[in-house]
Amino acid sequence: MTLLQKVKNAVRKRSIHVCYVNTGSCNGCDIEILACLSPRYDIEQYGIYVHNNPREADVILVTGAMSAQWIDKLPDLWDKVPEPKAVVTIGNCPISGCAFNRPGSLVDPPVSKYIPVAAAIPGCPPRPTEIINAILSVADILFDNYETRLEEKR
Ligand code: SF4
Numbered sequence: 001m002t003l004l005q006k007v008k009n010a011v012r013k014r015s016i017h018v019c020y021v022n023t024g025s026c027n028g029c030d031i032e033i034l035a036c037l038s039p040r041y042d043i044e045q046y047g048i049y050v051h052n053n054p055r056e057a058d059v060i061l062v063t064g065a066m067s068a069q070w071i072d073k074l075p076d077l078w079d080k081v082p083e084p085k086a087v088v089t090i091g092n093c094p095i096s097g098c099a100f101n102r103p104g105s106l107v108d109p110p111v112s113k114y115i116p117v118a119a120a121i122p123g124c125p126p127r128p129t130e131i132i133n134a135i136l137s138v139a140d141i142l143f144d145n146y147e148t149r150l151e152e153k154r
Pocket of ligand 1: 024063
C-alpha cells in the first residue's frame with residue numbers, strides 16, 4: 001500500500017459526512033440522532049458531520065417506516081449520493097415498520113427493499129452510542145483502500 005493510500009485511509013475515516021432522511025417516523029429516532037450532536041455525545045469528535053445534502057454525503061441515515069411518498073423518492077435520493085456510500089437505518093421502523101405496520105396503514109417496510117442497507121440498528125429508539133458505533137463501523141469498510149478496490153473491479 002502506498003503512503004498516499006495510507007494517509008487517505010486514515011484521513012477519510014475522520015471526515016464522514018452524514019445526511020439523514022425521515023421516511024415517516026414518530027420522531028423518536030430523529031431525536032436520538034439530534035442527541036448525537038449534543039455536547040454529551042459530540043459526534044464531531046469522531047469526525048462525523050451531519051448535514052442535509054445527499055450530494056456531499058458518505059453515509060445516509062434512514063429513520064421511519066417507509067411511507068408511500070418515499071417509495072420513489074428514496075431510490076432517487078440514493079442515486080444522488082456519490083461513491084463510496086452506505087446506508088444505516090435507525091430503529092425498528094425501517095426494519096419492520098414497528099408500531100406503524102398495521103392493517104390499512106400506508107407503510108411498506110423494510111427500507112432494504114428500495115436501497116442497499118449496510119447496517120440496521122434495531123431499537124425503539126436505539127441509543128446515540130449505538131448510532132455512532134454503526135456509522136464508524138460502516139465508514140471503516142467504506143473508505144478502506146477504496147481506490148484499490150475500485151481498480152480491482154475494473
Ligand atoms: S423505531 Fe420507535 S422511536 Fe423510532 S421512529 Fe419507529 S416508533 Fe419511533
